[in-house]
Amino acid sequence: xxxxxxxxxxxxxxxxxxxxxxxxxxxxxxxxxxxxxxxxxxxxxxxxxxxxxxxxxxxxxxxxxxxxxxxxxxxxxxxxxxxxxxxxxxxxxxxxxxxxxxxxxxxxxxxxxxxxxxxxxxxxxxxxxxxxxxxxxxxxxxxxxxxxxxxxxxxxxxxxxxxxxxxxxxxxx
Amino acid sequence: xxxxxxxxxxxxxxxxxxxxxxxxxxxxxxxxxxxxxxxxxxxxxxxxxxxxxxxxxxxxxxxxxxxxxxxxxxxxxx
Amino acid sequence: xxxxxxxxxxxxxxxxxxxxxxxxxxxxxxxxxxxxxxxxxxxxxxxxxxxxxxxxxxxxxxxxxxxxxxxxxxxxxxxxxxxxxxxxxxxxxxxxxxxxxxxxxxxxxxxxxxxxxxxxxxxxxxxxxxxxxxxxxxxxxxxxxxxxxxxxxxxxxxxxxxxxxxxxxxxxxxxxxxxxxxxxxxxxxxxxxxxxxxxxxxxxxxxxxxxxxxxxxxxxxxxxxxxxxxxxxxxxxxxxxxxxxxxxxxxxxxxxxxxxxxxxxxxxxxxxxxxxxxxxxxxxxxxxxxxxxxxxxxxxxxxxxxxxxxxxxxxxxxxxxxxxxxxxxxxxxxxxxxxxxxxxxxxxxxxxxxxxxxxxxxxxxxxxxxxxxxxxxxxxxxxxxxxxxxxxxxxxxxxxxx
Numbered sequence: 001x002x003x004x005x006x007x008x009x010x011x012x013x014x015x016x017x018x019x020x021x022x023x024x025x026x027x028x029x030x031x032x033x034x035x036x037x038x039x040x041x042x043x044x045x046x047x048x049x050x051x052x053x054x055x056x057x058x059x060x061x062x063x064x065x066x067x068x069x070x071x072x073x074x075x076x077x078x079x080x081x082x083x084x085x086x087x088x089x090x091x092x093x094x095x096x097x098x099x100x101x102x103x104x105x106x107x108x109x110x111x112x113x114x115x116x117x118x119x120x121x122x123x124x125x126x127x128x129x130x131x132x133x134x135x136x137x138x139x140x141x142x143x144x145x146x147x148x149x150x151x152x153x154x155x156x157x158x159x160x161x162x163x164x165x166x167x168x169x170x171x172x173x
Numbered sequence: 174x175x176x177x178x179x180x181x182x183x184x185x186x187x188x189x190x191x192x193x194x195x196x197x198x199x200x201x202x203x204x205x206x207x208x209x210x211x212x213x214x215x216x217x218x219x220x221x222x223x224x225x226x227x228x229x230x231x232x233x234x235x236x237x238x239x240x241x242x243x244x245x246x247x248x249x250x251x
Numbered sequence: 252x253x254x255x256x257x258x259x260x261x262x263x264x265x266x267x268x269x270x271x272x273x274x275x276x277x278x279x280x281x282x283x284x285x286x287x288x289x290x291x292x293x294x295x296x297x298x299x300x301x302x303x304x305x306x307x308x309x310x311x312x313x314x315x316x317x318x319x320x321x322x323x324x325x326x327x328x329x330x331x332x333x334x335x336x337x338x339x340x341x342x343x344x345x346x347x348x349x350x351x352x353x354x355x356x357x358x359x360x361x362x363x364x365x366x367x368x369x370x371x372x373x374x375x376x377x378x379x380x381x382x383x384x385x386x387x388x389x390x391x392x393x394x395x396x397x398x399x400x401x402x403x404x405x406x407x408x409x410x411x412x413x414x415x416x417x418x419x420x421x422x423x424x425x426x427x428x429x430x431x432x433x434x435x436x437x438x439x440x441x442x443x444x445x446x447x448x449x450x451x452x453x454x455x456x457x458x459x460x461x462x463x464x465x466x467x468x469x470x471x472x473x474x475x476x477x478x479x480x481x482x483x484x485x486x487x488x489x490x491x492x493x494x495x496x497x498x499x500x501x502x503x504x505x506x507x508x509x510x511x512x513x514x515x516x517x518x519x520x521x522x523x524x525x526x527x528x529x530x531x532x533x534x535x536x537x538x539x540x541x542x543x544x545x546x547x548x549x550x551x552x553x554x555x556x557x558x559x560x561x562x563x564x565x566x567x568x569x570x571x572x573x574x575x576x577x578x579x580x581x582x583x584x585x586x587x588x589x590x591x592x593x594x595x596x597x598x599x600x601x602x603x604x605x606x607x608x609x610x611x612x613x614x615x616x617x618x619x620x621x622x623x624x625x626x627x628x629x630x631x632x633x634x635x636x637x638x639x640x641x642x643x644x645x646x647x648x649x650x651x652x653x
Contacts, residue, residue: 068286068287068288068289068290069287069289071289071290072289131418132419151287153287153333153334154330154332154333155332155333
């Protein structure tokens with residue numbers, strides 16, 4: 001009987017190993033220039049380009065209404081935005097909801113004062129190589145990605161703030 | 174003993190099933206495409222509390238056990 | 252309802268102990284995605300369960316009014332610190348009614364059910380606490396449970412681990428659970444029930460493993476296999492069997508090994524805005540009981556945050572090798588049981604549930620009707636147990652998340 005158990009365990013290990021091997025490399029990593037894009041704001045208006053904000057420190061946040069941690073991250077980032085926008089900090093949120101009414105409903109419950117644009121069809125996530133939801137890219141004043149934040153947990157806000165404040169102190173040129 | 178052997182055979186079969194990779198009709202779903210999967214009604218137990226109650230009732234009234242049981246004291250159930 | 256403890260029928264504890272197999276102690280056989288709990292939620296549910304009266308054609312003595320059980324449940328889930336979450340489940344139930352005692356042959360040899368004499372009231376309290384820690388691509392949880400009743404007490408512990416095997420497409424889960432139960436049947440060893448055991452013990456150990464696979468953006472499938480070993484006093488001290496004209500104590504083997512294989516599917520249909528649930532469980536044990544359970548459910552989203560979910564469940568089991576409605580002569584192994592839960596039969600149940608969400612609140616109302624008959628079993632049954640149960644259950648719940 002123990003031999004059968006070993007066989008089963010062996011098969012299991014092979015299965016696990018083979019499965020874990022399918023990993024994809026992130027398309028945009030630290031040190032690379034953040035790819036520019038143009039998207040429509042969620043609530044309508046003039047199109048927004050990432051390059052519009054060159055010179056500021058940008059927290060590019062990919063989110064969706066169905067992403068649990070976003071209920072925590074967005075209010076906290078909104079607070080951070082209101083504190084540091086005067087120094088040149090911007091949060092640019094990209095909504096990935098397939099159904100716009102869900103995104104709007106989410107924002108009614110968790111309103112934010114920073115710009116929110118919409119990406120349809122998963123184009124931007126593909127370009128940026130998103131691995132999980134939510135994912136955020138911290139971009140410095142020169143447009144270089146300096147930090148990629150995966151997921152969001154309560155204790156993350158202070159760490160992000162520290163990184164933001166460090167980048168704010170850097171000169172643009 | 175017969176039962177343990179059957180268990181082992183089923184286990185191996187299950188792991189074999191699990192080891193199917195892209196050979197199977199499995200489509201990779203990106204993180205941002207998981208909106209539908211995140212729906213409450215797509216959970217294994219949309220209401221874990223009600224599921225626990227139902228399991229409790231069935232365990233008490235039938236001979237079978239196992240499956241998606243959210244624990245529960247040894248059967249003080251009937 | 253009188254409180255005559257003298258004729259106390261099987262309490263809930265014992266009926267579970269005996270006829271039904273143990274639920275996996277402290278573990279869920281489900282492989283949850285290692286998604287973090289981001290908010291606190293509190294759920295309350297009230298359920299009323301009522302069995303149909305025993306039909307007079309099957310009745311030979313005792314009260315015809317069967318069980319009625321009121322259950323209150325409270326559940327609190329909350330994140331704890333950065334990477335933990337805690338779940339506490341409380342259950343309190345009160346029950347009253349008569350239950351099957353023994354079966355005797357009628358005038359034409361047909362089995363007739365004798366019920367316990369008086370209806371009683373009993374209650375049960377249950378608490379289960381679970382702590383889960385989240386890592387980057389995995390999670391581990393520990394659970395502890397305690398169950399208490401007049402004549403019964405159980406402690407259980409469980410651990411579970413889950414691993415993401417690659418971009419959350421496939422998850423592997425493994426778990427272990429142990430339960431230790433003690434019972435002290437009412438009126439054990441008294442002049443009225445001299446052969447009823449005064450105290451007994453049993454324990455259960457179970458292990459399970461399973462995979463969860465995302466098939467596409469709207470479909471997931473999960474398959475879990477479990478093995479359980481029960482050891483100790485597995486008979487029902489409140490039940491008797493009719494053997495060669497005499498009543499003897501219900502007597503079952505002191506060990507039971509079982510496997511259960513559960514496979515389920517969740518599929519969302521965007522055009523209908525609804526989700527399909529399919530669950531199938533195969534069960535087999537060394538008492539020669541084999542069962543199949545198939546459940547189909549549909550969850551329909553409706554405007555204004557309403558949801559309607561109808562479902563149907565089909566169940567079929569074979570009998571335990573030592574079971575008989577009554578015996579003309581004693582078995583050589585000494586086993587005897589006429590408990591309907593060890594008999595061959597099939598069951599069909601229909602359920603309907605409605606849910607309404609208002610802001611951070613949610614309300615639900617559900618109803619289930621369950622019937623069991625020998626005719627519903629997959630394989631033909633020669634003699635139907637007269638104690639097969641039919642019940643209606645209503646549940647009402649309120650939830651809030653913060």
